[in-house]
Amino acid sequence: MSHTLNTLIATMEAEHWDAILVTDPKHVYYITGFACDPHERFLGIVLAKGQEPVLIVPALDADKAAAISSITRIATHLDTDNPYDILKQQLPDTIKTFGLEKAHMTVQRYESLQAVVQAEQYADIGAVLQSLRVIKSEEEIERLQAAVDCIETVLDNVVRRVRIGMTEAEVVADLEYEMKKQGAEGPSFSTMVLAGDNSALPHGVPGQRVIQAGDLLLFDLGVYLNGYASDITRTFAVGEISDELKEIYNTVLAANEAAIAAVRPGITYASLDQTARQVITDKGYGPYFSHRLGHGLGIDVHEYPSIHDQNEALLEPGHVFTIEPGVYVQGKGGVRIEDDVVVTKEGVRVLTSYPKQLTIIG
Template identity: 40%
Template structure:
């Protein structure tokens, strides 16, 4: 059964007549049609056993090749896209559509108002939980794509580590990694590549800049790629030269927290319990106050998807779920350490998408 078929079943279950989305990620998930419309509108309407895709004219020919899409309606830049829908099959009797599913976490107010004008008698219901539920459990094919994206992420780490030398800047390493990933088949990076030196890594989501690498300091890599529509995400913290005792102690604690959480990934364990496992171990080692974010997040076509692996959540894990496990310790003015793998829950337990060693990698000084 295709994702589109599953959605059509969910519409029936919730007695909804129509589903609307203008999220490129959701459209790609449902139809396998990938497009970045930029400021233009790309919208999918699903009703009954049929669907209509509203698409910029320059992408009409590609969209019509897609076997999952019923009808394609194109519009030119000088045209009002919403007016082009006036003669769409589902608008002939717009009053029939009294319950319409939307993604409330994606839909902006301007487009919501356009929908209200098209369907003045409709009630709009939040379909985000249903879409999240569908995306959360990956198929075997999806997991293979995530594994391939993970292989490229491992290569990116290798490239970055090999390029470290005294005096190189964070931005230089980022540029090299991203250039090489393009050459190796990545369509893009899955998010802005992070390469952070020394105390700069004490900001969990710091921005790489002109900071120069000096001897005997750690380097944090957080990166991922998009390959065949699916994302990877990995973090490793390595040592350039000799590590301090304080760094070694913190690294050992983060590594233990990450591995312990990953080892407990199994059906029925909850997302909150995984976070608690890592957080309690770091707290026991007196580093709990420096772990300032959730343990992880879902991953798939987007680098951050449902669910949250966080304190206060209680979603039971099940086969096919894919998510990150990334505890960290960030001590201002000293260093930041994060270790992250993304995994799939399989019949044999957690399957990591990245294989770069999590033991501390110490790199020799280079000039």
């Protein structure tokens, strides 16, 4: 039985809960190794006192679940079934407290659940899952490294094909085609390629903007590979750029490198954000760094922790997150440089290795 499953069962017993239901497909994968997109269909892991764990899956996924899942007791439902009736069959007759993922529970699902379960109260298991996910195992770190290696190969291959006159959307299409060629399951978020003044939009949307000489060209992209995400940002110069844009680039690079150098167990996430932000502020660009320093990375591309100047949580070995300072000057351009890092006992391991010196393309 997996460590996560054992921890959930131990929590259920310690808190005197009668049962637990895990429904987020990513958590089902995390616990069982079985990956499934059930769409609107019901998917869940049921834990109940004194009973063997059971995985409930749509009937059309039964064979795959049986072949892959670490939970061997599997129940299925057809499209014509009420899956909550199937769920009730796996539960005690009387439930006082039922643990579930409140963040994944819509009102509609809750009403369907309560109609058959009629628990007296519901407890949130989100914090337990979060505490387990934040410490990555060596196997998880290697999967993250593979996802990083994949996206860096994608970026390197496509950057070589970028030319003046191409649109942002054309480059995005090439990147996502290359992701599939390199074996990725798909992008880990909406691929971002922003040229010129569009690069000053931290969450801009690629479109028909044509790449021109003198532009900054920002790439923010990642893939899912074997269920784990990568996330990298690099900013390039298209031909010769202004001295001001060069200064912005070097400022962001210095902030990125200062934050990475500061990573070690025992410091706060707040101090890490402040380290990078101070470098940017000292150069006069403080107001133009408008977002947090980074975010956790794992089976979700954005997960706990959030790296901002109010987070007093301490870094621990096994934490994996991004470091991505940026400066965005409207009407001129923006620079973001993002790396994926792991906290180690000694300090830091940087998963990303794509060069960060200012590179001219096009």
